[in-house]
Amino acid sequence: MSSSAVVLLLLIIAANSTPVLLTSLFGSRFNRPVDGNRTFPGGRPVFGKSKTWRGVIGAILCCTLVAPLLGYSATLGASAGALAMLGDLFSSFTKRRLGLASSAQAPLLDQIPEALLPALVLKGALGLDGLDVLMVPVLFLVLEVIFSIIFYKLGIRKTPY
Template structure:
């Protein structure tokens, strides 16, 4: 029989939400201030941006910091929170890299590609630390996918996000 660990899944989902939401809110509040592209504007061999201008050092650092602080709030600790934040942003950058190779516009909707890497990678990174099973990770990715679609639409309606997913 499969035993699910709902509390660790919920804790990780809170951290994923923080890591993914704080850069969007920072963009709305700060505009282009301190928004240096992680890829430095470099182009890949296909002539497309490596990641795109929406992946910024500001967003990366704020996501890791927010998740680290959130880690202490939800009881996982700062290092686990920072690891979730880092993993979420690494997954987000992987998504952006792949979307640029597919010639999708920056912030273009790509269901699954937008949610799976940025939730799967951090959950796999912390699975041993928080006691997640493969089923817990799959449920966490699915819950994040559905939740992000709903939250994205809400942030769009509140005019925090430029476009919904």
């Protein structure tokens, strides 16, 4: 796995962790759902109450600040954060269509889009090869499960997933 793939993985982890940490710090303050509490035909939420502007903006800002510390541009960091959040929103949208509740566990669907989308879109900018693009989501899947358990045990997450 290339060093650029490791940096991307770290940025995706930062993007994924930021909304959880912001919820732990702020509770429901500054919490505005991305979907504005709108529902899709059939009455199900578009994304659900756990997908907030605070989380999306926070994740993008975090990656924008972290990327230069890792030797990459703030623009690349912002792109990685935005793409990770777009993948996460896609997962939530899909879960709502499947009738799963907000924050319900959906292994693979919860992790793969959030990591695969940035890896595919930023492949050229980061010089990633096919193995890197494959490994970023696989490692993110494993690490996200580990971090979720750690955050739960630290009282940062309400559920261990």
